[in-house]
């Protein structure tokens with residue numbers, strides 16, 4: 594019963610686990626979930642040029658993401674013809690295409706995801722899955738992301754901010770935005786590239802963020818990091834039941850030098866942002 598990790602925080606002040614390599618036994622946790630016959634809905638948006646990220650995303654997910662569980666990918670795209678049709682999916686794994694329209698600004702594409710996920714949960718996903726994960730597409734899996742990541746409300750700690758005091762977190766600070774977080778509040782800064790949980794909990798999250806995004810829009814305000822700011826506001830008020838360490842949302846642009854990162858599981862690829 595010796596703690597394996599003493600170099601990092603493994604539990605929050607509200608007693609939610611923070612998942613790091615060494616804090617769980619993959620065999621034990623897989624066995625505990627195996628008999629539940631769970632389906633994990635997985636939303637991923639590939640609008641416009643971002644369809645180019647789909648192949649690596651899907652191929653790496655088939656190797657590392659929720660292996661042994663049923664996964665239903667929902668690819669939201671304006672270009673169904675650009676979704677690679679020859680990625681081999683494992684047994685129990687499905688892919689559906691959800692047609693969406695393209696918005697001109699990347700900020701709008703990114704933040705509209707809250708509304709589209711909310712609607713898709715209401716329309717059909719609530720009948721089709723037990724858990725849902727919402728992922729960025731400009732990402733690649735390198736290591737296990739499995740049943741250890743399941744929980745009612747799950748978010749991942751941003752790889753660029755976990756070593757900073759909260760005064761330096763890039764929360765929205767302007768009180769004119771519904772995403773505003775006061776200086777003396779907030780626990781962690783989460784990256785919106787991966788969040789998930791039980792359908793009901795993620796539905797409430799996306800619905801609230803969508804409503805707040807609309808209120809902001811009606812007064813001509815866009816939060817500093819769009820839907821990520823709203824996600825962070827929500828998670829200040831509604832504590833996640835499980836946190837994923839930055840192993841679960843690394844960034845290739847950070848390289849592999851942090852000594853507390855024993856294993857990169859899921860990471861943003863380097864992209865040409867100007868393009």
Ligand SMILES: CC(=O)N[C@H]1[C@@H](OP(=O)(O)OP(=O)(O)OC[C@H]2O[C@@H](n3ccc(=O)[nH]c3=O)[C@H](O)[C@@H]2O)O[C@H](CO)[C@H](O)[C@@H]1O
Nearest residue numbers: 638639640641643699700702703729730731818819820821
């Ligand atoms: C390092 C950095 O600056 N990160 C911020 C940036 O993330 P990112 O640079 O990760 O944003 P992004 O360009 O990956 O957009 C988010 C996601 O929206 C989808 N998408 C976006 C544009 C597009 O033309 N087509 C498309 O499909 C796609 O699934 C993508 O993965 O912006 C996000 C919110 O907006 C967050 O605030 C991030 O913290």
Ligand SMILES: [Mn+2]
Nearest residue numbers: 729731786861
């Ligand atoms: Mn991204």
